[in-house]
Amino acid sequence: NAGVTQTPKFRVLKTGQSMTLLCAQDMNHEYMYWYRQDPGMGLRLIHYSVGEGTTAKGEVPDGYNVSRLKKQNFLLGLESAAPSQTSVYFCASSYAVRASDTQYFGPGTRLTVL
C-alpha cells in the first residue's frame, strides 16, 4: 500500500514550457486535491476532484489545468509555465468529505521555473 505518490519529485522548467504532474493513490479514495506551497506559507488549494471525470477550481486555479480520467489518478498541468509557479506541489486524497475525514498527502513535487 503506497498511499499517495507523486511524479516527478523535482523539475526545472523554462518560462513558457509545459509539463504535467502526476498523482496516484491506491486507497480507492473518491476525492483528490492539488495544493501548492510557497516558502514560509501554508498550502493553498489549486484544483480538486470529487470523483472520476469531475474537477473543480480551488483558491488559486489560474495557470493550471487538471484531469481525472481514472479514479486513482489526478493530473495537474501547466500549459505555459511562469516564474510565479515556482513552488512545491502536493497532492492529497480522502475517502469522503465529512468534517471528520482526513486527507492523505503525497511527498510533493518541487518545481522551479526559470
Added chain:
Amino acid sequence: DAKTTQPNSMESNEEEPVHLPCNHSTISGTDYIHWYRQLPSQGPEYVIHGLTSNVNNRMASLAIAEDRKSSTLILHRATLRDAAVYYCILRLPGGGADGLTFGKGTHLIIQP
C-alpha cells in the same frame, strides 16, 4: 471557514511534553478541529481531530476548551522527529470537498 490563530514558533526540549495552542474564537458549534503536521521536506500528515471531547491517539492528545474557542495539541514526550510545522484547521460540518485551509502554523523546534 472560521479562522485559527497559532503562535509562529515554539521551542521545547527533547523528552519533555509540548503544548501547542490554537485559538478559534469564531468556531461554530459543529466545526471539527483538526491538526496536521509537516515534517521538513515532506507533505502534511494527519495528527488528530476532535469535536467537543478530549481525544487521544498514538501520536498525541487534543484538549478542547469547554467553550471550544481554543484547543491544545499535546505531545507527551517530544522527540527530535517531532520537529515540524503544526497546523490547526477547522472543518465545516459538511466537510467541504474544497480541501483544507492551511494557515502558517506553528514551527516546533526540539532541542536535544
